[in-house]
Amino acid sequence: MKATRHFPSYSAIICVLSLLLGVSRHHPASAEDAISPALIEAGHYQAILGDCAACHSASNRPAYSGGVPFTLPIGTLYASNISPDPIHGIGTYSEADFSRAVRQGVRKDGSPLYPAMPYPSYARMSGADIHALYVYFHNHVAPQAISPPANTIKWPLSIRWPLHIWRWLFSPSIKAAQKRTQSEFKDPILSRGAYLVEGAGHCGACHTPRSITLNEKAQTAADGPLFLSGGGVLEGWVVPSLRQENRTGLGRWSEENIVEFLQTGRTPAGVGFGGMTPVITHSSHAFSESDLHAIARYLLTLAPAQKETLWVYDPSTAQKLRKGDLSQTGARLYVDRCAACHRTDGTGYGAVFPPLAGNPVVMTSDPTSLVHIILKGGSSKSLPTAPSAFTMPAFEDTFNDRELADLVSFIRHSWGNKADPVSDKTIHTLRHTINMQETPVDPPPKN
Numbered sequence: 001m002k003a004t005r006h007f008p009s010y011s012a013i014i015c016v017l018s019l020l021l022g023v024s025r026h027h028p029a030s031a032e033d034a035i036s037p038a039l040i041e042a043g044h045y046q047a048i049l050g051d052c053a054a055c056h057s058a059s060n061r062p063a064y065s066g067g068v069p070f071t072l073p074i075g076t077l078y079a080s081n082i083s084p085d086p087i088h089g090i091g092t093y094s095e096a097d098f099s100r101a102v103r104q105g106v107r108k109d110g111s112p113l114y115p116a117m118p119y120p121s122y123a124r125m126s127g128a129d130i131h132a133l134y135v136y137f138h139n140h141v142a143p144q145a146i147s148p149p150a151n152t153i154k155w156p157l158s159i160r161w162p163l164h165i166w167r168w169l170f171s172p173s174i175k176a177a178q179k180r181t182q183s184e185f186k187d188p189i190l191s192r193g194a195y196l197v198e199g200a201g202h203c204g205a206c207h208t209p210r211s212i213t214l215n216e217k218a219q220t221a222a223d224g225p226l227f228l229s230g231g232g233v234l235e236g237w238v239v240p241s242l243r244q245e246n247r248t249g250l251g252r253w254s255e256e257n258i259v260e261f262l263q264t265g266r267t268p269a270g271v272g273f274g275g276m277t278p279v280i281t282h283s284s285h286a287f288s289e290s291d292l293h294a295i296a297r298y299l300l301t302l303a304p305a306q307k308e309t310l311w312v313y314d315p316s317t318a319q320k321l322r323k324g325d326l327s328q329t330g331a332r333l334y335v336d337r338c339a340a341c342h343r344t345d346g347t348g349y350g351a352v353f354p355p356l357a358g359n360p361v362v363m364t365s366d367p368t369s370l371v372h373i374i375l376k377g378g379s380s381k382s383l384p385t386a387p388s389a390f391t392m393p394a395f396e397d398t399f400n401d402r403e404l405a406d407l408v409s410f411i412r413h414s415w416g417n418k419a420d421p422v423s424d425k426t427i428h429t430l431r432h433t434i435n436m437q438e439t440p441v442d443p444p445p446k447n
């Protein structure tokens with residue numbers, strides 16, 4: 001009798017003990033644990049720097065439960081649930097598993113990830129930053145017991161192991177990535193800027209051109225002038241060069257312009273729109289002041305990828321328009337529809353109505369963004385760093401292809417801009433491709 005009474009109470013003690021141990025392992029509050037609020041905050045900041053929410057938090061689903069669709073030529077891929085749910089998310093990932101997934105693109109089960117997840121950039125992140133990030137996700141993010149929709153990539157293309165070959169070819173080892181961090185710049189501010197841009201910030205994922213094998217043609221500044229030299233068209237928007245080209249890059253942006261752009265989405269040099277808007281609203285607006293300056297200062301060191309004649313303001317268009325001379329093709333359309341905000345001299349109003357004179361968006365050889373914003377309009381987002389929002393109206397029903405070609409060519413030619421004219425045929429094609437971008441392909445099925 002006695003033994004049977006002892007037995008359950010003995011096991012109850014063990015049970016309680018192990019529960020306590022288990023609990024203390026999962027709860028950051030325990031005194032032994034090195035998980036301080038400061039570490040959680042540091043991890044949260046890494047999640048902002050890496051913009052994990054951009055891909056892992058879909059607008060109609062709980063935070064970090066995945067489900068953001070990526071339309072690849074071979075089907076649709078959905079980003080994983082990275083909340084700490086043990087079944088649907090990454091709750092069973094150890095820190096080593098997490099580090100391998102984020103920096104090397106390999107899941108806990110050993111299968112490789114699609115490089116839609118920018119792990120070749122994250123390879124650069126330090127062990128300390130990955131630790132903070134892990135602690136944040138593991139201990140602070142709420143677990144979400146839902147799975148993303150199933151990928152629609154069909155067998156045999158759904159077989160993952162060939163992605164290992166891609167990883168070996170194109171993704172740096174952690175050791176190689178860290179070495180760059182240590183050796184590149186003597187100046188600690190530039191070094192920090194390189195670490196952020198080439199690492200967690202993964203700016204090259206959009207701003208660097210990709211090869212036919214979908215790898216970025218350069219992963220860091222040390223790889224040569226293709227790095228951040230402009231990523232082509234992404235979802236109907238041209239991703240511009242962040243190098244020092246005078247007309248189509250950041251050659252005439254000051255450190256302050258870049259900081260202000262990343263913080264608020266607008267500066268007297270231009271405004272953020274298209275694919276850059278979510279980067280600013282989710283991520284860069286919350287970068288620390290010193291990190292923003294480090295990024296800007298580093299970007300200013302990137303030599304131009306191509307030589308361009310210096311942009312010099314040419315006052316002749318403004319003088320003609322002021323005299324009422326509308327003889328130039330497209331001039332009347334501009335005066336009637338655009339000049340109220342962007343002014344006859346093309347200089348706009350500070351950070352409210354961006355300038356068209358000397359604006360890289362206007363002069364870039366590919367006119368997709370210019371046509372896109374005229375057709376669909378745009379609206380600066382209200383942010384804590386820039387509370388008031390301004391709107392650019394949509395003009396898709398206002399102009400036919402000929403008129404839009406005239407208007408766009410006029411803007412590209414005036415005020416010293418000197419970019420090539422655009423034909424009505426090009427406008428016709430762009431109208432079609434831009435409209436295709438607006439309709440979501442393959443909407444995610446309901447869970």
Ligand code: HEC
Nearest residue numbers: 050051052055078079080082101102107113114116117118
């Ligand atoms: C540009 C989009 C993008 C960004 C930014 C991004 N991810 Fe991912 N991530 C993905 C996609 C897509 C997958 C799924 C890939 C697959 O299924 O092969 C993924 C997968 C993962 C996985 C693997 C989970 C699993 O087992 O399936 C982890 C862990 C992860 N991401 C963490 C992060 C963290 C942490 C950040 C921020 C530092 C981040 N991701 C930022 C797109 C992104």
Ligand code: HEC
Nearest residue numbers: 201203206237238239240270271272273274275276279360
């Ligand atoms: C998801 C893709 C994407 C990522 C990631 C991204 N950008 Fe961009 N970026 C764009 C697009 C698209 C534009 C063009 C629209 C615009 O000018 O706002 C742009 C424009 C810019 C511009 C304005 C250039 C100009 O000539 O008008 C700057 C500066 C910039 N990005 C900096 C960065 C930095 C720094 C990072 C990394 C922290 C980054 N971007 C990451 C897509 C991206």
Ligand code: HEC
Nearest residue numbers: 270271273337338341352353354361378379380390391392
């Ligand atoms: C009512 C005022 C208004 C009118 C009229 C207007 N715009 Fe805009 N425009 C804006 C605002 C505001 C923005 C910034 C939008 C944003 O933040 O997304 C903008 C942005 C732009 C940009 C992007 C510049 C950059 O640096 O990102 C271009 C190009 C442009 N407008 C051209 C035109 C043309 C061409 C017309 C005439 C057909 C026109 N706009 C008419 C207010 C206006």
